[in-house]
Amino acid sequence: MTKTCVDPKKARKILDRYPSGDGTSLIHALQDIQAEFGYVPCEAAELLCEHLSVPISKAFSAATFYKAFSLEPKGDVVIRVCTGTACHIRGAQTLVDELCSILNVAPGKTTKDLKFTLETVNCVGACAMAPVVSLNGEYHGNVQPGTMSKKIRGGK
Ligand code: FES
Incomplete structure (x- = not known):
């Protein structure tokens, strides 16, 4: 802790x-x-x-x-990339890599300024929208590579 x-x-x-x-x-x-x-x-x-x-x-x-608990402070924005099978097939790993590069953190970690936490999760039950990324619980579907920087800074 x-x-x-x-x-x-x-x-x-x-x-x-x-x-x-x-x-x-x-x-x-x-x-x-x-x-x-x-x-x-x-x-x-x-x-x-x-x-x-x-x-x-x-x-x-x-x-x-229990996954509901965290022993580390989380960022203001918690980014969860679904890496379940459907999302994996449709490019989730590319999104994870892109976010790691933008934020300069590994999955499971929080940026030093405590603005962002990047996590990977298993299927979130929205496979039809794969690949799925959630920002503070708000789902974004059919996320295309190259769009994450804008998305995490409030763009659509
Ligand atoms: S595998 Fe990602 S929502 Fe189901």
Whole structure:
């Protein structure tokens, strides 16, 4: 987990929703932390584990097992390129390569300025529109190579 500065008051406010010593609340509390901070900061996880009386390893296991959790801060724009079979056949890897080049990051990483996170995902259920890229959850279909730079900067 990344060690960063989080507002302990914000973390405490979340913890106050859960009875102390109740380890069964771990996942719900982690979800609240993820929603508040956009990821699970180390300090917040430590406070949570102390509050719920669970070992930090348990929070770490949950946070790494479930895809809904991130241990790293995400960018303002989360770019997800579908690399499922239909999208792969229709050029998803070219889009991934193009984005890696534009953003200078590898898949799964966030730009240093925290503006963009690039991820690859499995089929998102929109195969008819392949290849599909989502920007903060908004799907773009039939994405052509050479168009990503404009798209991620708000163009269509
Ligand atoms: S494979 Fe990409 S949407 Fe199904």
